[in-house]
Amino acid sequence: MVKAKAWFCFFLFSSFFHPVFACGQVRGYTPLMSWTEEQYGTTVPKFDEEHKNLFRFVNQLHRSIVENQERSIVKHNLDALVSYVVEHFRSEEEMMQAKGFEGYEAHKRSHDKFVETCVNLQEQFAAGQDDITLETMQYIKNWLDSHIPNTDRQYGPFLMGI
Ligand SMILES: [Fe+2]
Ligand SMILES: [Fe+2]
Numbered sequence: 080m081v082k083a084k085a086w087f088c089f090f091l092f093s094s095f096f097h098p099v100f101a102c103g104q105v106r107g108y109t110p111l112m113s114w115t116e117e118q119y120g121t122t123v124p125k126f127d128e129e130h131k132n133l134f135r136f137v138n139q140l141h142r143s144i145v146e147n148q149e150r151s152i153v154k155h156n157l158d159a160l161v162s163y164v165v166e167h168f169r170s171e172e173e174m175m176q177a178k179g180f181e182g183y184e185a186h187k188r189s190h191d192k193f194v195e196t197c198v199n200l201q202e203q204f205a206a207g208q209d210d211i212t213l214e215t216m217q218y219i220k221n222w223l224d225s226h227i228p229n230t231d232r233q234y235g236p237f238l239m240g241i
Contacts, residue, residue: 110134111141111220119227122235125174129167130227136160137223141216153211157204161197168194171231180237189230193222 112134119130140156142148168190175183203209 108142108145110138111216112137112223118224121227121231123238126167126171126231129170130231133163133167133223136163137216137219140211144211144213144216154204157201157211161194161201164197165194171234174238175234178238180234182233182237186230186234189226193226 114127114131114134116127119127121127121130136156136159140153140160143153143156172183172187172190175186180186200209200211200215204211
């Protein structure tokens with residue numbers, strides 16, 4: 080009985096200091112961005128899916144900052160996010176152009192400006208001149224929080240022929 084108690088105490092003690100506990104997985108990671116129809120829905124299923132993917136890339140980068148992961152991992156996640164941003168923008172632009180959406184030019188300018196900012200971030204990070212911080216992540220979130228509901232949502236009824 081005493082032996083069982085001792086083992087139980089040992090188990091409690093060791094689990095508290097277990098690396099899984101220490102690295103925060105028990106407490107869990109809170110994503111920076113979560114997709115909801117109400118906040119981000121565009122009525123175009125293809126682009127809603129792409130926005131969900133985009134948020135996964137944003138959260139992956141955000142998580143590597145929050146958990147203070149190695150610089151090489153942050154770089155990998157930043158590059159993956161920027162590649163997906165470029166891919167997603169191209170996908171929206173191609174459909175807007177193909178369907179003759181009148182807001183195409185202004186929309187593309189908005190995309191181009193954001194890509195330029197992202198590429199600057201990549202270059203500065205790669206050169207060791209700047210870090211990706213929580214403020215950087217907030218900037219990315221704010222841009223998407225404004226662009227998707229205000230700009231992307233405009234193409235919805237047109238592209239869906241409503
Ligand atoms: Fe979009
Ligand atoms: Fe867009």
